[in-house]
Amino acid sequence: MPRDLEGARAIVTGASSGIGAGIARAFGEAGASVIVNYHSDEAAAAQVVDDIRAAGGQGEAVKADVSQAEDCARLFAAAETHFGGVDILVSNAGIQKDAAFTELSLEDWRAVLDLNLTGQFLCAQEAVRRFRAQGHDADRGPAMGKIILMSSVHQAIPWAGHVNYASAKGGVKALMESLAQEVAGEKIRVNAIAPGAIKTDINREAWEDEAARKEMLKLIPYGRIGEPEDIARAAVWLASDASDYVVGTTLFVDGGMTLYPSFREGG
Numbered sequence: 001m002p003r004d005l006e007g008a009r010a011i012v013t014g015a016s017s018g019i020g021a022g023i024a025r026a027f028g029e030a031g032a033s034v035i036v037n038y039h040s041d042e043a044a045a046a047q048v049v050d051d052i053r054a055a056g057g058q059g060e061a062v063k064a065d066v067s068q069a070e071d072c073a074r075l076f077a078a079a080e081t082h083f084g085g086v087d088i089l090v091s092n093a094g095i096q097k098d099a100a101f102t103e104l105s106l107e108d109w110r111a112v113l114d115l116n117l118t119g120q121f122l123c124a125q126e127a128v129r130r131f132r133a134q135g136h137d138a139d140r141g142p143a144m145g146k147i148i149l150m151s152s153v154h155q156a157i158p159w160a161g162h163v164n165y166a167s168a169k170g171g172v173k174a175l176m177e178s179l180a181q182e183v184a185g186e187k188i189r190v191n192a193i194a195p196g197a198i199k200t201d202i203n204r205e206a207w208e209d210e211a212a213r214k215e216m217l218k219l220i221p222y223g224r225i226g227e228p229e230d231i232a233r234a235a236v237w238l239a240s241d242a243s244d245y246v247v248g249t250t251l252f253v254d255g256g257m258t259l260y261p262s263f264r265e266g267g
């Protein structure tokens with residue numbers, strides 16, 4: 001991994017598993033210091049921190065429920081304490097609570113919106129406040145700060161049986177673009193990544209079972225299910241100054257899932 005994030009200070013939410021863990025490890029390998037946020041699995045977060053340190057980086061595990069404003073603020077305070085500030089936020093934590101539309105409880109609607117949309121709002125808001133308080137140190141790079149929100153192909157692809165999740169991700173698109181427009185003049189770059197199907201705990205039933213895996217592959221023109229590292233490499237680039245002119249963009253990393261593969265024949 002090229003050390004494209006040498007000296008950068010990052011917070012990655014939901015980093016004890018899946019995509020967040022992959023991003024935290026890749027950031028460490030690229031030279032960043034990383035606050036590894038976890039919600040409940042302290043041992044898994046400690047392992048990610050160990051891996052970052054083994055790669056020569058700095059890491060600290062911090063427990064926080066990012067659907068709560070005071071918990072988000074605690075992550076940024078930890079970055080200040082351990083690293084002297086923050087340059088990059090990857091707002092990645094997310095959940096699914098799936099149900100057919102008329103079976104979906106208000107509780108599960110709210111739980112998904114509270115974390116997948118409001119949680120991203122709260123962390124991004126705290127990031128912008130902190131970037132402003134720190135000011136722009138041109139020695140640290142052309143941007144004052146960088147924010148990457150974790151969206152999904154379902155910001156674009158409707159998803160029956162998952163209206164809470166799709167609504168949250170559609171909201172993330174609007175949040176990201178509106179915020180990017182609002183703060184770009186201050187040299188804060190806001191972008192999003194929209195993963196396709198990536199092998200993690202969130203969708204285990206869609207890739208662990210062979211029949212389900214075959215069905216899933218029909219939706220992916222590139223012919224394989226993604227790995228957390230596919231997203232991590234994109235995140236390193238989007239967080240680095242190599243992408244300095246990329247502002248307000250959603251980077252789809254989906255093996256072509258958004259290319260309407262069922263239109264390959266006919267249509």
Ligand code: NAD
Pocket residue numbers: 013014015016017018019020037038039040041064065066067092093094095115150151152153194195196197198199200201202203
């Ligand atoms: P995952 O379940 O491994 O990761 C989600 C993480 O969020 C977990 O570490 C979990 O502990 C954490 N989390 C849950 N509630 C939290 C809270 N209140 N506060 C802080 N952290 C909390 O699944 P993943 O696939 O790695 O998901 C990461 C992100 O990627 C999510 O936003 C998800 O919507 C998005 N995504 C995943 C896929 C995919 O195919 N895996 C596709 C598109 C988007």
